[in-house]
Structure formats: structure tokens, C-alpha cells
Amino acid sequence: MKKVTILIPCYNEEQSLPLLYEQLAALTNNHAEYDWEILFVNDGSKDNTIQLIKQLSQKDNRIAYVDLSRNFGKEAAMLAGFDYATGDCMVIMDADLQHPPHLIPEMLQHWEAGYDDVYAKRTTRGKESWLRKNLSLLYYKLLQKTTRVEILQNVGDFRLLDRKCIDTLKQLRESERYTKGMFCWIGFNKKEIEFEQGDRVAGETSWNYLSLFNLAIEGITSFTIAPLRLSTMMGIIVSIIAFIYMCVIITKTIIWGEDVQGFPTLMVVILFLGGVQLLSLGIIGEYLGRIFHETKNRPVYVVKEYKGE
Ligand code: UDP
Numbered sequence: 001m002k003k004v005t006i007l008i009p010c011y012n013e014e015q016s017l018p019l020l021y022e023q024l025a026a027l028t029n030n031h032a033e034y035d036w037e038i039l040f041v042n043d044g045s046k047d048n049t050i051q052l053i054k055q056l057s058q059k060d061n062r063i064a065y066v067d068l069s070r071n072f073g074k075e076a077a078m079l080a081g082f083d084y085a086t087g088d089c090m091v092i093m094d095a096d097l098q099h100p101p102h103l104i105p106e107m108l109q110h111w112e113a114g115y116d117d118v119y120a121k122r123t124t125r126g127k128e129s130w131l132r133k134n135l136s137l138l139y140y141k142l143l144q145k146t147t148r149v150e151i152l153q154n155v156g157d158f159r160l161l162d163r164k165c166i167d168t169l170k171q172l173r174e175s176e177r178y179t180k181g182m183f184c185w186i187g188f189n190k191k192e193i194e195f196e197q198g199d200r201v202a203g204e205t206s207w208n209y210l211s212l213f214n215l216a217i218e219g220i221t222s223f224t225i226a227p228l229r230l231s232t233m234m235g236i237i238v239s240i241i242a243f244i245y246m247c248v249i250i251t252k253t254i255i256w257g258e259d260v261q262g263f264p265t266l267m268v269v270i271l272f273l274g275g276v277q278l279l280s281l282g283i284i285g286e287y288l289g290r291i292f293h294e295t296k297n298r299p300v301y302v303v304k305e306y307k308g309e
């Protein structure tokens with residue numbers, strides 16, 4: 001029998017979990033042709049999420065869980081899930097029921113038909129502010145223009161991955177993770193299905209504008225060196241302007257003279273060197289930042305407890 005893992009990263013989801021489990025139990029009981037594993041990754045929740053998961057796992061032996069030692073973020077929690085999943089394929093979904101479980105059978109059909117990565121694209125984005133929607137639109141346009149890997153908009157983490165994909169993703173162990181881009185990066189046979197994303201059933205989203213901004217920067221810096229190019233270009237432009245200004249000032253000084261001695265030279269040197277310095281600092285800084293994080297070579301997450309097979 002083929003085994004299907006459902007991976008659910010949870011952070012403060014005590015309110016959503018009972019509802020989610022109810023739906024998943026119904027689904028899995030209807031599809032007894034598969035061996036199921038429901039793998040919860042508790043990402044350092046501050047509420048009763050882990051107690052709830054433990055209770056559920058006593059009732060239902062298909063439930064496995066990984067309890068992380070603190071909150072490492074959803075990206076790290078997902079990697080923990082990739083590492084501990086035992087299925088022949090894996091469905092990743094959110095705990096808040098924004099990803100409808102009734103789509104899973106459809107995903108499995110496509111998987112049986114030979115697709116390795118069946119991803120769900122949302123046709124509606126649920127309740128969201130105008131600003132957030134448009135910022136996201138702009139961001140994806142920008143990202144798409146600057147990177148060679150196609151990174152899809154409106155495609156989240158709700159997807160089914162074949163064992164091949166899981167094993168590949170496990171090898172990508174950078175500590176600053178942008179999993180959404182990794183799914184695109186690994187390739188394999190992809191199949192798109194559509195779904196309507198509802199609102200969270202309970203609890204609150206843990207993303208604010210700042211964390212979204214950080215994730216956005218992560219996306220850009222881990223998939224493209226376009227910002228470095230931009231800083232190079234800016235440096236070149238500033239330097240060219242400074243050079244022209246230098247010529248103008250020198251000519252002016254030669255023809256008409258200059259009252260304050262040394263001022264033109266000073267201005268030119270400051271501007272010119274300023275441009276060059278900004279350019280070099282930008283380049284070095286970007287590279288250094290990433291090297292700094294990756295060379296520490298720390299594990300992406302720390303496990304406090306695992307229960308499963
Ligand atoms: N999540 C997590 N760690 C975090 C933040 C979120 O594991 O630090 C989980 C959360 O429990 C949920 C999923 O990631 O299952 C998506 O989170 P959320 O609903 O807050 O994000 P949104 O749907 O607003 O993008």
C-alpha cells in the first residue's frame with residue numbers, strides 16, 4: 001500500500017486543530033486504499049497546540065509529530081517535515097484550513113497519473129487588504145524579471161510532492177530559506193490545480209508587514225543577484241555624473257577662475273569616491289551577509305521530541 005504523509009506546520013493553532021483533524025479523519029477514513037501519516041510539526045507554539053497534538057496522537061496512531069525546541073519559522077518547520085516524513089508522497093498544508101483538505105484526493109489522482117509536484121494555485125486570495133494584494137503583485141513581477149527560475153504567484157505551499165521531490169528538497173539546507181522558490185527550482189513534472197482560498201477558521205495570521213518584507217527580501221537575495229547589479233549600476237551612474245561634474249568644474253575654474261581655493265576639487269573627489277564606495281560596500285555587504293549566515297552551518301531547526309514510526 002502506498003503511504004501518504006500530510007505535513008502540517010503549526011504555530012499557535014490550538015483553535016484550528018480540532019476542526020482540521022475532524023476533516024482529515026473523515027478524508028483519510030474515506031480513502032483507506034492509502035496508508036496515511038499525519039505529521040504535525042509544532043513550531044514552538046506558545047499555546048496548547050502541542051498538548052492537543054499529543055492527545056490526538058494517542059487516539060489515532062496515524063498521527064506523528066515533531067516538536068521543535070522553539071519557533072523557527074514556517075520555512076524551517078517545513079524542512080523538519082521533509083526530514084521526518086515517511087510517505088511515498090507528501091501533501092503540505094496549513095493548519096488553519098485555508099487549504100481545503102477535499103482537494104487532496106484530486107492531487108493524489110494526478111500523482112498516480114505520474115506527476116511529481118501537484119501544486120494548488122489560489123484563484124481568490126481570501127480576506128486581504130488592498131495594499132497587501134498589490135504589493136504582492138508588484139513583488140512577483142519584480143522577482144520574475146530578475147530571476148531565471150520561474151517563481152509562481154498565488155501558489156503557496158499547498159501541494160503534493162513525490163518522494164523524489166522530498167529527497168531533493170532535503171538536500172537544500174540553507175538556513176535562510178525561501179521554500180516557495182525551491183519548489184520551482186527543483187523542477188520535475190508539475191501539475192497545476194486551482195482552489196479558492198478561504199479565510200482562517202480561527203486564530204490569527206502570524207505574518208505582519210515586516211515579516212512579509214523579510215520573506216520578500218529572502219526571496220530576492222536567495223534567487224537572484226539583481227540587487228548587486230543594481231548597486232553596480234548605481235555606482236557607475238554616480239561615478240559618471242561625478243566625472244562630468246569634474247570636467248565642468250575644471251573647465252569653469254580654468255576659464256573664470258575660482259574664489260574659494262580647492263572647493264571644486266574637494267566636491268569632485270567626495271562625490272566620485274562616495275559613488276565608488278557605495279558601490280563596493282553594497283556588493284561586499286550583500287555577499288558577506290549571506291556568507292555569514294550560511295558559514296555558521298547551524299542546523300536549520302532543533303527537535304525537542306519526535307513521535308512516529
Ligand atoms: N506557521 C509556522 N511557524 C510560524 C508561522 C506559521 O509553522 O512561525 C504555520 C501556521 O501554523 C500555519 C502556516 O504556517 O499552519 C501558515 O501560517 P499563517 O496562516 O499564519 O500564514 P498565512 O496563511 O497568513 O500566509
Ligand code: MG
Pocket residue numbers: 094096098200205
Ligand atoms: Mg493562513
